[in-house]
Amino acid sequence: MNATRRTVLGALAATTALSTVRLASAQYPGLPVSHTRRDVNTLAADDPIITTYRNAVAEMQARPDGDPLSWEHQASIHNNFCPHGNWFFLPWHRCYLAQFEDVIRQVANDPEWTLPYWDWTRNPQIPAPFWGADNALSHPRSAGPATSMPSEFVGEPVIRQIMAKPTFEEFASFKSLAPYGGTDGGYGQLEQQPHNRVHGVVGGDMATFMSPRDPIFWLHHCNVDRIWASWNAAGNANTSDPVLADFTFAADQPDHLGDVHASQFVNPDGSPRIFTVNEVYATQQLMYVYDRLEPVPQTNTVIAMQSLAAQRMAAETLSANLQRSVAAGVALETAVAIEPAVVDAVANTGRIRSLAVPQNSNFAMPRQISTAKLKIRGLKAPAGPDTAFRVFINCDYVGLETPINDPHYVGSGAFFMNGVSGEGHHHQGGVDFVLDLTEALDALRRSGNGVGGQIRPQVLAITSDGKGTELAIDGAFDITVETVG
Numbered sequence: 001m002n003a004t005r006r007t008v009l010g011a012l013a014a015t016t017a018l019s020t021v022r023l024a025s026a027q028y029p030g031l032p033v034s035h036t037r038r039d040v041n042t043l044a045a046d047d048p049i050i051t052t053y054r055n056a057v058a059e060m061q062a063r064p065d066g067d068p069l070s071w072e073h074q075a076s077i078h079n080n081f082c083p084h085g086n087w088f089f090l091p092w093h094r095c096y097l098a099q100f101e102d103v104i105r106q107v108a109n110d111p112e113w114t115l116p117y118w119d120w121t122r123n124p125q126i127p128a129p130f131w132g133a134d135n136a137l138s139h140p141r142s143a144g145p146a147t148s149m150p151s152e153f154v155g156e157p158v159i160r161q162i163m164a165k166p167t168f169e170e171f172a173s174f175k176s177l178a179p180y181g182g183t184d185g186g187y188g189q190l191e192q193q194p195h196n197r198v199h200g201v202v203g204g205d206m207a208t209f210m211s212p213r214d215p216i217f218w219l220h221h222c223n224v225d226r227i228w229a230s231w232n233a234a235g236n237a238n239t240s241d242p243v244l245a246d247f248t249f250a251a252d253q254p255d256h257l258g259d260v261h262a263s264q265f266v267n268p269d270g271s272p273r274i275f276t277v278n279e280v281y282a283t284q285q286l287m288y289v290y291d292r293l294e295p296v297p298q299t300n301t302v303i304a305m306q307s308l309a310a311q312r313m314a315a316e317t318l319s320a321n322l323q324r325s326v327a328a329g330v331a332l333e334t335a336v337a338i339e340p341a342v343v344d345a346v347a348n349t350g351r352i353r354s355l356a357v358p359q360n361s362n363f364a365m366p367r368q369i370s371t372a373k374l375k376i377r378g379l380k381a382p383a384g385p386d387t388a389f390r391v392f393i394n395c396d397y398v399g400l401e402t403p404i405n406d407p408h409y410v411g412s413g414a415f416f417m418n419g420v421s422g423e424g425h426h427h428q429g430g431v432d433f434v435l436d437l438t439e440a441l442d443a444l445r446r447s448g449n450g451v452g453g454q455i456r457p458q459v460l461a462i463t464s465d466g467k468g469t470e471l472a473i474d475g476a477f478d479i480t481v482e483t484v485g
């Protein structure tokens with residue numbers, strides 16, 4: 001282990017001031033909304049949304065691959081261009097769904113058709129219309145009709161944590177200068193936890209970059225998009241950083257291999273379709289809304305955390321470089337020395353966060369709060385789609401049996417396509433994930449287990465069969481403590 005220490009004062013304050021623009025949906029009262037995307041589990045089996053989709057998928061599958069409106073071509077757009085693990089992820093997939101929805105309307109000759117969403121939190125099994133013989137919506141998968149998406153990854157507490165993210169990057173994955181390649185960025189919770197794990201547990205094509213071949217892909221991403229719309233409707237701003245906001249997904253853009261393609265997204269007439277990110281920041285700009293949004297965790301604490309997010313004063317990062325691999329059931333770990341007073345300040349913020357303080361109570365926020373995040377850089381899992389991981393800190397008995405209600409538990413994440421070479425896609429050098437340590441530090445203090453003068457992050461690879469798998473890192477654990485006030 002090689003621990004280094006650096007201090008970044010004021011840098012975050014400058015970037016955050018630039019990136020605060022309010023984008024509540026109420027600011028688009030004049031935009032016409034012609035379509036409402038609905039929960040697939042509220043639709044009857046013979047609802048026209050289902051039957052039109054089934055028929056259109058069958059027709060698109062019958063078209064030759066070169067046809068831009070063919071099923072295979074639509075899936076290849078994802079294989080060639082999809083950004084993951086950085087802040088291009090959400091807007092790119094929103095554009096991808098919008099052009100797909102228009103393609104289905106064209107193929108089905110039904111301008112009213114609207115993509116439904118699969119809310120895996122309320123209904124963790126793949127919906128019934130997506131199973132059965134002679135059904136274009138069925139698809140070969142590792143999951144079966146009775147397989148549930150695990151609540152560790154898609155449960156209500158996870159969605160509540162995601163909805164409480166105070167900044168765009170923590171919500172939407174981290175800043176990258178370009179959609180593909182590069183070493184910057186990093187997965188945020190929405191992408192690494194429910195999004196990635198659903199891909200892996202559904203399995204089959206869903207665990208690959210050709211995932212849109214499975215008709216459930218589009219409903220999965222529609223739910224991710226709905227959670228983004230929910231976070232904005234709760235009053236949270238998307239970034240105004242021009243690196244993202246002014247970015248255009250152009251027709252002649254090089255893909256992750258540097259190859260330039262004739263088209264990326266397509267219009268219903270087959271011509272290239274261009275989107276600029278700030279033109280899709282609100283769903284109303286694309287003429288749709290959702291029938292139901294996720295609720296805001298309504299406490300003074302969350303509101304105060306969000307308003308303070310724009311006033312970051314200082315950030316300090318402690319970095320422990322690490323090249324190591326471990327066997328199944330063994331945690332990757334290292335110790336990072338940290339002053340006990342800093343840990344105490346962070347744990348205190350965790351206590352404040354976990355208090356459910358009603359909006360109308362007399363609750364005074366402390367003048368200074370501190371939070372801690374763990375960035376895991378260069379994490380690698382063996383080939384195969386079915387790998388997720390749990391993160392603990394300072395747990396002397398950590399193992400596959402350690403439950404996620406243990407006070408040492410921090411959070412979970414999952415890989416998407418790691419180790420599967422496919423078409424030579426990106427992420428060959430390991431993946432970066434970011435997790436929040438603030439509440440775990442508080443939980444440890446409350447349980448009587450202090451952390452003393454060190455934080456020991458521990459990463460354990462898990463698999464659906466409970467046996468775990470080996471795990472490697474060629475990168476670092478970075479612990480960043482931010483002070484706000």
Ligand SMILES: [Cu+2]
Pocket residue numbers: 195199221
């Ligand atoms: Cu996806």
